[in-house]
Amino acid sequence: MRASVQEAIAALPTPFKEAVTKIxxxxKFDATISAQDYAELLEKAGLSDAEARVALLPIAAAYSVAPISKFYVGAIARGESGRLYLGANMEYEGVQLNQSVHAEQSAISHAWLKGESQLKDITINYSPCGHCRQFMNELKGAESLQVQLPDREAKLLHTYLPEAFGPSDLGxxxxxxxPVNHGLTVQEDDELIKAAxxxxxxxxxxxxxxxxxxxxxxNQGNVHMGMYAENAAFNPSMPPLQVALNxxxxADVSLAEIQEVVLVETANANNSHLQDTQAMLEALNPDIPLSYLAI
Ligand SMILES: O=c1ccn([C@H]2C[C@H](O)[C@@H](CO)O2)c(=O)[nH]1
Ligand SMILES: [Zn+2]
Known part of the structure; x- marks a missing residue:
């Protein structure tokens, strides 16, 4: 467990601290909390659902990697399954600011990768920026998504994003x-290529x-996947490398531990992630090998 998470736990009030420490x-802790563990946590701590999610935010924010702003944003997305997914902002030195990942995007892409197909709510330690409000409007069930901030009552996303522009405007x-499966296949035995x-x-x-x-x-041999997530307003889209790095x-693996990366994309598409992926990896460590497959 990283020091920032230990510090966040140490600062929690008892008996919440003991219950959180156990989880x-x-x-096997993977920055998620199952519905069952969460129900036990509520009971032990004697907190309401909203109070407990807000009280957990410092744990989420402790995952922030923000060397530029030193502004630590934490978010917790709850899936339809009841599982909570932590997320935090990530900034990258040496590349454009628009390569950053916001805490809301982090928690949501976390839930997506681990198989949630809809979210009930998202809890954030700061009011979501316009870019995140737009990012969230891409989600299945966006019209019923609740946004919970500290010291406020939960409000629907669309209260924060009135007269919303969204996917339906583009048909x-x-x-x-x-859940989707685009059904692309390659004749490859390489585990990393297959994962990409x-x-x-x-x-x-x-x-x-x-x-x-x-x-x-x-460098422990573990594989981390990242799917590209486009947005109707284009700019809030999440590139696939950022989803994987998040x-x-x-998973408590630092950016210094990247050993090898594979990028796969559709051949002859009208845009490409290749140059941005190369630039990001170059900024992190020019020695990281990148394999590229257009299929
Ligand atoms: O809704 C927001 C607003 C900002 N940030 C992050 C982005 C950047 O890392 C830092 C400063 O904007 O805070 C978020 O994570 N969510
Ligand atoms: Zn944001």
């Missing part, structure tokens, strides 16, 4: 998080049709 220090009815193709098959790219996915191998960070 977070379990060897798209395939929302982000709806799997990610590509789960990607959300209704606007460019540039289906894309990334797989990152860390998942890696939430």
């Amino acid at each position: 977070v220090s379990a060897p 798209i009815d395939q929302p982000l998080l709806a 193709v799997d990610a590509t098959n789960r990607s959300h790219a209704p606007y460019t049709r540039n289906l894309s996915g990334v797989a990152v191998r860390d 998942l890696m960070n939430l």
